[in-house]
Amino acid sequence: MATRVETGNTQVTTKPALFSVALIAGWLVPGLGHVIAKRPRRGAILFVTITLMFALGLLMQAKLYVADPSDLLEMLGFVGDLGSGLLYMVSRFADLGHGAVQVVTADYGTKFVVVAGLLNFIAAIDAHNLRIGRKL
Amino acid sequence: MTFTPSHFTAVLLFATFASIVFGITQRSAPKAMFRYGAYCWVLFVFSVIAGSWIMYFIKH
Numbered sequence: 001m002a003t004r005v006e007t008g009n010t011q012v013t014t015k016p017a018l019f020s021v022a023l024i025a026g027w028l029v030p031g032l033g034h035v036i037a038k039r040p041r042r043g044a045i046l047f048v049t050i051t052l053m054f055a056l057g058l059l060m061q062a063k064l065y066v067a068d069p070s071d072l073l074e075m076l077g078f079v080g081d082l083g084s085g086l087l088y089m090v091s092r093f094a095d096l097g098h099g100a101v102q103v104v105t106a107d108y109g110t111k112f113v114v115v116a117g118l119l120n121f122i123a124a125i126d127a128h129n130l131r132i133g134r135k136l
Numbered sequence: 137m138t139f140t141p142s143h144f145t146a147v148l149l150f151a152t153f154a155s156i157v158f159g160i161t162q163r164s165a166p167k168a169m170f171r172y173g174a175y176c177w178v179l180f181v182f183s184v185i186a187g188s189w190i191m192y193f194i195k196h
Contacts, residue, residue: 053153059139108146119157126161
């Protein structure tokens with residue numbers, strides 16, 4: 001969405017940046033993008049929801065995917081996991097995930113972690129839309 | 137420490153988390169967010185129950 005800005009006698013048409021601070025912050029920390037977009041209550045609810053989903057997934061002994069270009073399914077899982085931003089990076093650094101799914105709850109947990117990341121992608125894009133005025 | 141929910145508990149948790157995010161991100165007004173979130177939650181849970189009964193009748 002282009003916005004028109006009047007500066008004196010001239011009109012300048014500007015395009016919003018493809019990646020805003022709200023988008024990147026919202027990806028790194030769930031809900032932070034909404035706080036930057038001046039929607040702190042929405043941001044707090046998103047932070048609690050996505051973090052709790054990710055944490056419960058880990059408690060269910062979820063597998064954390066790693067980047068493996070030779071395995072397409074592993075890469076898809078990695079992209080989903082990476083959506084959680086710092087939650088995923090810290091969890092990988094702290095070695096919290098399990099290498100293989102061995103019990104049925106671990107399979108649920110793996111899906112919880114992947115979906116928490118995908119939901120965080122949606123939340124970050126929503127924060128970006130709020131920030132640039134595309135959404136109220 | 138581990139968390140080992142039943143399949144149905146996992147469904148309820150999943151539906152709750154996903155519906156909250158869908159409600160906040162897909163609607164603008166608080167009332168509409170709540171209604172859309174509740175709508176998504178009902179769809180999640182009842183589609184799982186319906187799918188479970190369909191699989192039960194396929195097997196039996």
